[in-house]
Amino acid sequence: MTVWDRPEPPIRPVPLDRERIVAAAIALADEGGLGAVSLRKVAARLNAGPMRLYGYISTKEELFDLMVDEAQAEILPDEQPGDWREALRVLAHRTRRTALRHEWLADLLGGRPTLGPNGLAVTEATLAALDGLADVDTVMRAVETVSAYFTGAIRREIANLRAERATGLSKRDWQRASGPHVTRMLATGRFPALAKAVYDGTDVDAETSFATGLDWVLDAVAAKLKSGDAGSAVD
Amino acid sequence: MTVWDRPEPPIRPVPLDRERIVAAAIALADEGGLGAVSLRKVAARLNAGPMRLYGYISTKEELFDLMVDEAQAEILPDEQPGDWREALRVLAHRTRRTALRHEWLADLLGGRPTLGPNGLAVTEATLAALDGLADVDTVMRAVETVSAYFTGAIRREIANLRAERATGLSKRDWQRASGPHVTRMLATGRFPALAKAVYDGTDVDAETSFATGLDWVLDAVAAKLKSGDAGSAVD
DNA sequence: CTCATGCCAATACACTGTATTTCTTCATTA
DNA sequence: TAATGAAGAAATACAGTGTATTGGCATGAG
Structure with missing residues (x-):
């Protein structure tokens, strides 16, 4: 050289x-x-x-904040569906997909308030989806609930993903037989419900599980929207 | 000396x-x-x-795992209520209280699978609360959904708490007027729904918000339990 | 041409997780 | 009892971290 x-x-x-x-x-x-x-x-x-x-x-924290905001740009859909339910579903799924593309996002999601332009835009989009369908407070509660669900679900999904990668075992095999520790614990009989779940449960892929839980939560929101729209009549 | x-x-x-x-x-x-x-x-x-x-x-990670498991001991209630709904509610609230006592827990919650004895015991308690009320898969989905909700909610609550402490402003004041950045962003008019939420929304304390969202999710679970109990008739 | 100003690079510091080496102490055996 | 071995603790070492401080240098104005 x-x-x-x-x-x-x-x-x-x-x-x-x-x-x-x-x-x-x-x-x-x-x-x-x-x-x-x-x-x-x-x-x-x-x-x-x-x-x-x-x-x-x-500070380094600020760099992380910028990274999160940048990633949140990928969450915003090109156009918002008119149906509130579909809109929320899309936002949740896009968040999930973004986190799967950038796994580090799972470590940061929910860790600090997201006040960047894109973060605010995501919040805006979420609130907008429900705007006018109920009074402000109900809408806020709905948004909080839905996003609490999907940030929690995403975090867990990625945690499991990493565990699987680290051990080279699918969550299933790993719980069932090859994970010596878990197997031993289940064998003690101290966790009957857990053992039943592990051995008798059919395992669904992560996306389906995510979508199912999301639908449940959206059902709950739908129910509350019906009863909590006092505000829209007043305006 | x-x-x-x-x-x-x-x-x-x-x-x-x-x-x-x-x-x-x-x-x-x-x-x-x-x-x-x-x-x-x-x-x-x-x-x-x-x-x-x-x-x-x-490894240091292992120390964190042990810390989480130790904290999870504080989550387990002395005795489980018979009512599934009450049982899940208690577990969620105890998790929240534990995280408020040990704020670092929020940084770790959901970050890795919890396989320690206490972690497994918590999972067992959660599953046990719903055991027999529906088929195994429905129960698993329910547990996943509820805990995704409350881990997400707890994480956000503590993130906000820290932000408030750091700025010395309540979330409210901070969004409304004194947080120059947020105020400026809201003033642009690009976030109408968000602005409405901030200015017209009444702010509820964190615990109420947590409890409300939790109730919604539990409502959803209740609905699914009714329709998904095929398994209990078979056994 | 000189000087001041602003920016960039280099250096420095305190601290981190962890690998490796050195030392001490005790139990065992000759 | 003295020598030897093993085990476990301590010290040292290393490569890396975030960030404060320092020093130099190129560019503008006078």
Whole structure:
């Protein structure tokens, strides 16, 4: 590796902006998880020194916030279906798909309020879906409930996914026979209902399970919308 | 601080076990959050060198797993109510209270499968509450849905709590006027539904909101139990 | 041409999780 | 009783982290 092989270092520092920084961080996280995101590595990927980043963010947490907001752009559908139920369903499923594309999102989802432009847009879309179908408070409660459900469900799905990957076993095999610890615990007889669930339950794929639970929750919302629309008559 | 003030160092190394280690870690986390838990600090609190911990755990992640399991012991009620609905409600509320006592739990909840003895016991209790009221698969779906809801809700609640603490503003004041960023965003008119929710919505305390959403989800479960109990007739 | 200003890079610090090496202490055996 | 072995604790070491501080250098104005 002589001098001639090495390219001359750039005369002027490479231009930087938040967009590039966030993109680099996301790339790192997509490849190696959140743990693979370090300010040094992000900067290196942009041919910059670590300290340059502090002109654009003032803490690593802020970088994470920007990453989340960027990911939330992928959640917004091109156009909102008119049917509120369909609209909420789509938003939930798109969130799930986004988290499956960017698994690190599961570690961040719900961890801090999302106040970025895209985060607000997602909230807006969710609220808009129910706007006018009931009084404001009922709508808020509905939105909270639905999103609590799907963030929780997504987090668990990805946690299981990782566990499966780590052990090389499907959740099923792993609980049933090959997971020595779980098998031993179930054999003690102290967890009869759990044992029954593990051995007698048919396992459904994650998407179906997600969709089923979501439908239940939406059913509940539907029921409340009917009884809680006092506000719409007043306006 | 002369030699005479200082106690002699212990001749024999202080005895250690997982229980003590986990207790020390939990104490640290209770005081300063998960970030305050480092193997060095945990060990120091036990008058031991950091490396001694590796006889009891083989990675920091494992320590977290043990902490979660220990916290889950606080979730289990002394006795289970007979009514399935009441049983699930109690489990959810106890989980919430535990997370409020140990806020770090919110960072870990749902992040990994909980396979410790107490984690399994919690799952068992949840499944047991619904055992026999519907076929196994319906019961599993119900348990998944309910716990997805409350883990998601708890996580968000604690995220908001932290944000309030950090800014010194109640969520309300903060959205309404004093949070310059949010105010500015709402003023753009791009988030009409959100603005309406913020300005016209009455704010309820976190517990009520939690309880309300939970009731909705339980309503949904109740509906499905009625229609999905094919299994109980077969056995 | 000189000087001031703003930015970038380098250095520095305190701390992390964990691998490896060194030392101490006790039980066992000769 | 002395020597030897094993075990387990301690110390050291390493590569990495987020971020504060310092130093230099290129570009603008006067």
